[in-house]
Amino acid sequence: MHIALLAYDHVSPFMLSTPLAVFEAAGAAYEVTVCALDRQVLGQGGLSFNVLASLDAATAADVVILPGWRDAREPVPQAMVEVLRQAAERGAVVVGLCLGTFGLAQAGLLDGRRATTHWAEAERFAACFPAVDVDPGALFIDEGAVVTSAGVAAGLDCCLHLVARFSGQAEANRVARQLVVAPQRSGEHAQLPERPAPASLAEHRVADLLEALWQDPRDTPSLDVLAKRAGVSLRSLTRHIRTRTGDNLSGWLRRARIARAQELLARGSPIELTAVQCGFADGQAMRLAFKREHGMSPRQWAAKQRLDYRL
Template structure:
């Protein structure tokens, strides 16, 4: 017997109601449908259903449409409600959906907002005074739009009471696996992860793994020359005064011009560049952590580990295990 199946073989499946909105994203809808459906060992764990505000055909993106057989009344019988997406972050939700979600949250049901589905929960007022995650590209906008919600910048997913929110699409998978693990244990969550072909467990506090853009060149040719020199010699040490002298500027002028050119202070850019190099080396080489730290220019292996964890919320070793080619 698979570990985790000792919960009970006569259990009633938990009904997972997944919201289908006009102009839905097919991929976002499919994530919870598969996670709570085909990825499970059998149908005794969850019963996914699709609901909308009205039954019938709902038109989505990219020539997709879905016939939805459940409306808002179906939420009465749901154990878990999933909002997988929202196509327009400036468009408030309907009063009927808002009322229904507020009614269900008072029953202490689990309500999940995946990716931009977090906006639906915010529009409903469910995130007031709570902590939440959303897609990294919308974090700043979300924080400004809903100042009464604490945005956990870069988190994969956040659980605050019976409300769970996640970052972008892949993090939605992590979020679903997190709930499966809570409901039925690690063995069942690992089974679902294998079926989806994804790592079985990433902590919600891990940073969204972003390939953050690094300016290759700027409009300032003297700054460009400095960037190129530093990139070729990351192992060297660099002071603010030395960098300013290299481009023939005063320290104050250099600091201002550098920020205008790159969007960062010189030392922020240097640390970012060293982390960028380190991340690439972890993914593509067999160099030891100590060797990578030295080549990147960190003063010690310990400082490298601290900087890496601060930036990505995981250790260099864990990053290599997850992303090595």
């Protein structure tokens, strides 16, 4: 699958590198090309880099991604808007990360559809494009032909979602683990504009505890036990977990167990054995968890991933 990333002057290096990191980690199934109007692009922070491909390289791409945009008050250049419009016309998937949603809207690709963007510019977006149903709370929204995401870090969740969509959830889980990312947040998780990176010793301890649970989700510790291990109050632990995962312990642990189960099912592990290895009480409990998270049973999930394993 050919992925085209549209670069431009003053592009955020993080926004550009996020899809690069995700799709390159996904391996040979994806060919990623960075293309731009000019061969030399000035990035934020005084960075300058050469781009080997022109915008014409995007004409053969299966997925075209606009990773952000430098200023919501400045229109995206018409040449880039045309690349997005033409990509949609030939059936490619078009993606706008963060303020890249403005470019998709300029191309008329979001009219009558749901879309999201950075929470700080959602009001401006809604005023500029009244035909779009803007959701300022979602991390990302997949409308099939077009996909949009919220700001900065949400682009990582969105790109992992695309890997899951094209290559299966097990592959997305593998990529997330390779990138040392917590289990993928769903698009319906709320945007967290004040979500900090771990900084304090307590935050690092909580992060280590969550990583240990991710590695072996069979453990079912209480909040009181975890708080004692982290050396923090129960209230502080709850806040740290919510800040880091966007969920409470129960919700995050359920998703971690499902993610681990998907990896094992992809290797052909039987349902009952998988359930025990992932911390579920039994196969029925795992089926209920899959139904709640994905709207389908583990067997149906595997069939959707085109996995021909004996469950």
